[in-house]
Amino acid sequence: QVHLQESGPGLVKPSETLSLTCTVSGYSISSGDYWGWIRQPPGKGLEWIGNIYHNGNTFCKPSLKSRVTISVDTSKNQFPLKLSSVTAADTAVYYCARYSGYRFDSWGQGTLVTVSS
Amino acid sequence: QSALTQPPSASGSPGQSVTISCTGTSSDVGGYNYVSWYQQHPGKAPKVMIYEVSKRPSGVPDRFSGSKSGNTASLTVSGLQTEDEADYYCSSYAGSNILFGGGTKLTVL
Numbered sequence: 001q002v003h004l005q006e007s008g009p010g011l012v013k014p015s016e017t018l019s020l021t022c023t024v025s026g027y028s029i030s031s032g033d034y035w036g037w038i039r040q041p042p043g044k045g046l047e048w049i050g051n052i053y054h055n056g057n058t059f060c061k062p063s064l065k066s067r068v069t070i071s072v073d074t075s076k077n078q079f080p081l082k083l084s085s086v087t088a089a090d091t092a093v094y095y096c097a098r099y100s101g102y103r104f105d106s107w108g109q110g111t112l113v114t115v116s117s
Numbered sequence: 118q119s120a121l122t123q124p125p126s127a128s129g130s131p132g133q134s135v136t137i138s139c140t141g142t143s144s145d146v147g148g149y150n151y152v153s154w155y156q157q158h159p160g161k162a163p164k165v166m167i168y169e170v171s172k173r174p175s176g177v178p179d180r181f182s183g184s185k186s187g188n189t190a191s192l193t194v195s196g197l198q199t200e201d202e203a204d205y206y207c208s209s210y211a212g213s214n215i216l217f218g219g220g221t222k223l224t225v226l
Contacts, residue, residue, distance in 0.1 A: 036215075045120070045220040046155070046163065046206050059213045095162060102151035102210050103168035110162055 002027035004096050004108035012090075012115050018083040022096030022108060029072060030054045034099035035079045037070065039092040040110075047092075051099050052079055086115045121146065121207055121218035128224040129197045137221045139190040139207030147188035151210035154183060154192045157220075158203045166205075167192060199225050 008020035022035070029035060036051040050060030052070045060068045069082040083090060093112050097104040122140040129135040139146065139154075146152055152170045155163035165174055167183035170190060180195045190209070194201055202225040207218040 038217075046157075046208075046217040048208075048215040048217060051215070062214065099215075101168060102149075103153040103165050103208075104155070104163070105165050105168075105174065107162040107164070 002098060002106045004098065004106060006094060006096050006108045006111040008111065008113070010112060010114060012086055012113060013117050014087055014115055015085055018086050018090060018113055018115070019080065020094055020096075020111065020113070021078050021080045024077045024079075024098075027098075028074075029077050029079065030074045035072070036097050036099045036104060037081045038095045038097060038104065039090075040095070041089075041092045049081070049083075049094075088115050091115045121209060121216050123205075123207060123218035123221045125219070126222045126224065128226055129194075130226045131197050131199065133197050134193060134195040135197060135223065136191050136193045137205055137207075137223070139192070139209075139218050141188050141190075141209055141211075141216065143188060145188075145209040145211035145214075145216050146185065146190050148212075149210050150185070152183070152185060152190040153208045154181075154190075155206045155208065156201075156203045157206065163206065194223070197225050201225055 003025045005023050012018045034051040037049040052058045067084045072079045093110040095110045096108045098106040154167040157163040170185045171183040182193045205221045
């Protein structure tokens with residue numbers, strides 16, 4: 001059974017880069033499917049950030065594309081997220097998930113990232 | 118592209134049925150049969166309840182059903198149970214983009 005776990009700093013300063021890693025267990029990233037990042041500001045709805053395929057092919061939310069970098073490390077079965085030039089509006093719970101068959105079918109537990117000085 | 122439009126709230130009594138709508142455009146909901154619905158309880162990660170408009174993943178009760186007409190998708194929960202009280206989000210593939218609805222808080226009275 002696939003399991004996903006987000007990790008990274010819980011506090012990031014404004015204008016700096018948010019860096020998170022999603023570690024996948026029980027399933028090889030190289031097996032296929034897309035892998036994605038979704039966030040949820042406190043008390044608000046879900047917002048898709050972007051997806052990556054095991055070969056590195058990515059697609060991201062257009063309004064975030066200039067600040068988002070998603071990569072994949074098949075040797076560690078991980079796919080990191082970097083979001084640059086953060087502001088308070090980037091404060092959210094960040095989830096990683098598997099995107100299979102045009103749906104997010106397995107999710108991590110989420111990690112809260114707060115942007116504050 | 119804007120988020121998909123959902124009503125902020127819905128409610129029903131135990132045993133009743135409730136339907137939640139999700140309105141998009143011909144570029145997302147209306148253009149692809151890739152609408153999914155997610156249930157989220159407080160403090161928990163979302164869980165997929167419906168995918169490809171009307172398919173249920175293994176383990177999801179058949180009380181949950183989905184449909185689509187034009188640019189509007191719908192989630193129906195029949196025979197409401199107290200554990201169905203949660204936030205529900207629709208999502209649609211939109212050609213190298215993925216949209217979510219704003220969410221609907223379902224209250225079981």
